[in-house]
Amino acid sequence: MTRGKFVAIEGPDGSGKSSVLQALSGILKKHEIDVVCTREPGGSPIAEQIRKVILEVNNTAMDVRAEALLYAASRRQHLMETILPNVQCGRLVISDRFVLSSLAYQGVGRKIGLDEVWRINQFAIEDHMPDLTIIIDVPAEVGIQRIEAAKGTRQYDRLDRESLSFHKKVRDTYLTLAQQMEQVVVVDGQRSIEEVSQECYEIIAKSGMIKLT
Numbered sequence: 001m002t003r004g005k006f007v008a009i010e011g012p013d014g015s016g017k018s019s020v021l022q023a024l025s026g027i028l029k030k031h032e033i034d035v036v037c038t039r040e041p042g043g044s045p046i047a048e049q050i051r052k053v054i055l056e057v058n059n060t061a062m063d064v065r066a067e068a069l070l071y072a073a074s075r076r077q078h079l080m081e082t083i084l085p086n087v088q089c090g091r092l093v094i095s096d097r098f099v100l101s102s103l104a105y106q107g108v109g110r111k112i113g114l115d116e117v118w119r120i121n122q123f124a125i126e127d128h129m130p131d132l133t134i135i136i137d138v139p140a141e142v143g144i145q146r147i148e149a150a151k152g153t154r155q156y157d158r159l160d161r162e163s164l165s166f167h168k169k170v171r172d173t174y175l176t177l178a179q180q181m182e183q184v185v186v187v188d189g190q191r192s193i194e195e196v197s198q199e200c201y202e203i204i205a206k207s208g209m210i211k212l213t
Contacts, residue, residue, distance in 0.1 A: 008098035011136035014143025023197035039096040041074040044081035050074040104173040136189040140167035
């Protein structure tokens with residue numbers, strides 16, 4: 001059986017990742033691509049339970065290192081229960097967030113350090129990095145405006161409530177990582193969901209990860 005592929009969709013809060021992923025899934029299914037869409041934190045029963053602890057707005061006393069460890073634990077469970085089994089069955093797996101989120105949010109945003117957070121995640125994923133990572137990029141100000149405008153229609157969690165300076169650090173880290181890492185592509189997220197999802201589809205198609213019908 002041919003091994004499938006693993007794609008991560010990354011980006012700062014308010015970048016439109018989840019909406020893009022939903023639209024992208026529709027495009028892929030129209031082309032009869034066997035795709036599994038998932039998310040982090042979460043994506044499997046145990047990982048979803050960890051997600052509730054991480055994002056609970058009342059957990060303000062959570063230590064930043066405990067937060068990083070919880071993300072890594074959720075990621076490990078997600079990898080073992082959802083990502084790897086589906087890739088091994090030949091499917092295209094697309095996850096809303098993966099390791100780069102921890103590097104940006106906990107490594108830099110929480111000031112733990114990139115190396116420290118990377119070591120935690122190396123233990124969790126055992127070198128199972130995405131075949132391709134697409135970063136949906138928007139300025140921090142735009143992301144926050146979108147979050148505020150969408151209150152009541154989306155989950156408003158602890159990370160959404162962070163300061164503008166925090167979100168700027170996260171965005172800057174994503175862009176820096178994109179320059180330093182292989183198989184990472186940045187897409188302008190200030191356009192319509194249709195335009196962004198279509199570009200993401202074209203990137204995946206050109207990469208040779210999918211066989212078009």
